[in-house]
Amino acid sequence: MAQRPTGVKTSEASASPARFRSKHLLAIGDLNRFEAEQLLDRAETFEPLLEQKVKKLDTLRGRTLINLFFENSTRTQSSFELAGKRMGADVVNMSVKSSSVAKGETLIDTAATLNAMRPDLLVVRHGSSGAAALLARKVDCAVINAGDGKHEHPTQALLDAFTIRQRLGKIEGLNIAICGDVLHSRVARSNVALLNILGANVRLVGPPTLMPTGAERWGATVHHDMRAGIKDADVVMMLRVQRERMDGGFFPSAREFFWFYGLDEDKLKFAKPGALVMHPGPMNRGVEIDSIVADDPKISLIETQVRMGVAVRMAVLEALAEPGSNQETR
Ligand code: NCD
Secondary structure: OOOOOOOOOHHHHOOOOOOOOOOOEOOHHHOOHHHHHHHHHHHHHHHHHHHOOOOOOOOOOOOEEEEEEOOOOOHHHHHHHHHHHHOOOEEEEEEOOOOOOOHHHHHHHHHHHHHHOOOOEEEEEEOOOOHHHHHHHHOOOEEEEEEEOOOEOHHHHHHHHHHHHHHHOOOOOOEEEEEOOOOOOHHHHHHHHHHHHOOOEEEEEOOHHHOOOOHHHHOOEEEOOHHHHOOOOOEEEEOOOOHHHOOOOOOOOHHHHHHHHOEOHHHHOOOOOOOEEEOOOOOOEOOOEOHHHHOOOOOEOHHHHHHHHHHHHHHHHHHHHOOOOOOOOO
């Protein structure tokens, strides 16, 4: 079977698929530095493909990818769907309404049903932390965590790292500030873990009410003053204020949150000149980020992040579907 992408230059297509030791991608801890860098290298070979007229490979022809989303998602679900299709896989989208009464039971029942259909790859998003790991124990195929509660969202961190590397040429030694609602953010947890593996200096910035206890032990410095936290940063990564995960008043008002922690031109002046701005989306404009900053193509990488997401997920799907790539246990 031809493995070369249609229309992609031989040199671009020749880098070999990334190899994983772990059967699943449930958290950044499943990867070491070598594996993470191999994935980013491989994503780099897929990225030019997305600009071409014909964007399809046949690497995963005959394989089945099931997208199982228990939470609403626009960009992550469509990104995995596109990535799967561009790799030539058959993609099935299942959006399941989450039952708050019997979440565990629903999940296990669903897992058994899906397993009977013999998929090769299962992408899962669920509101409960640990759901992807539970599912991975119940099915035979590779499971990719597309966000589980407040726990992890590893492909988001990989696409963020890829975006930074493509723009700045490296990650090692960069000052990267992750700001806002850290407490409820799986994106922050995965990003701190990956950026640490890749050698960045990571800071977490947010009000004490939205900073998890012990965050300073994650491998980041913790700041409650936004200006001090983003001082000399190369990259300022904003997080969405996750109201749907809040069970009380974590800050007095959106207006006050913006005053202290919203990224606007004024606060951004404290970062390095030319510092880049990121956000995983969806954004609350005027709450955690000002539109002037978010929409400035010279500094905002927000749209680039979405594009890079497809290339990174293609590399992840390929690595986990590749026979022999994940046979060793850790
Ligand atoms: C993130 C998520 O769902 O965890 N978004 C995303 O995947 N694009 C972040 C968020 O919802 O705030």
